[in-house]
């Protein structure tokens with residue numbers, strides 16, 4: 001079974017850890033969001049690609065859901081003493097990843113090439129493709145003005161109201177090599193349980209991706225990041241409202257309108273299933289909160305079972 005997974009960071013990473021336990025990891029091609037990439041201290045940082053990579057490598061900090069387990073923060077402390085911006089926490093081992101990425105990008109490699117090198121060096125068997133090698137930046141409009149995604153997410157801890165979200169640079173970005181081919185030749189395409197606006201939205205905004213999802217003969221299935229009318233974690237609710245989407249599985253279905261063969265929702269949202277089925281989407285009702293490894297694996301199995 002050839003599988004393509006469109007992925008953000010933390011929600012996607014947990015799901016993918018379950019998926020590679022039930023499918024051959026080398027048959028799972030991950031297309032990662034780069035809309036929340038940033039530059040700090042001269043380093044090129046790709047938080048979502050790294051969260052997925054560290055998680056599949058078994059190196060992620062489980063408590064935080066990002067960064068490397070048991071990392072130290074000496075560099076960050078020293079940068080703070082120098083008066084540098086330290087709002088975005090980078091551990092020392094994590095910094096090695098960003099130093100390496102930055103060095104290789106400066107040597108002329110593309111983000112796709114560097115990402116493939118990094119995941120291979122970390123022993124991750126699933127290809128991880130950034131959505132684009134071009135710069136795309138998710139920006140968040142608040143009553144105080146436009147913020148970079150990480151200013152909103154990390155520095156301001158998702159506090160400000162969200163008025164709008166845009167994907168700067170997406171329109172003229174080129175989809176990364178291999179993404180369209182992977183979607184076209186896949187048996188199953190999974191939209192991971194990720195923020196529909198800030199994680200999957202930027203991937204869908206890269207020209208060519210939507211068309212490929214519509215055209216592919218693959219079974220296209222999404223796992224809802226919304227359970228019982230709220231996000232399991234993070235600012236998905238605020239961001240969905242800003243995009244005129246109801247914070248519910250119906251809102252998730254609307255965000256992916258025209259793309260899905262199936263939507264996987266939580267038992268708490270079983271009541272919505274009939275309404276959704278009426279729109280022609282098949283609905284799988286199961287426990288979609290990944291509280292532990294067993295649930296991650298069970299969810300991955302349920303998602304694959306939704307395919308004919």
Ligand code: GDP
Pocket residue numbers: 007008009010011012013014048193194195196198199223224225226227230231232233234236288289290291
């Ligand atoms: P981010 O870049 O870290 O925000 O990464 P994602 O977008 O992949 O992950 C955040 C999203 O995952 C949020 O919208 C959460 O509601 C969702 N999420 C987190 N944990 C779970 C879970 O256990 N089950 C489901 N269904 N969704 C989850």
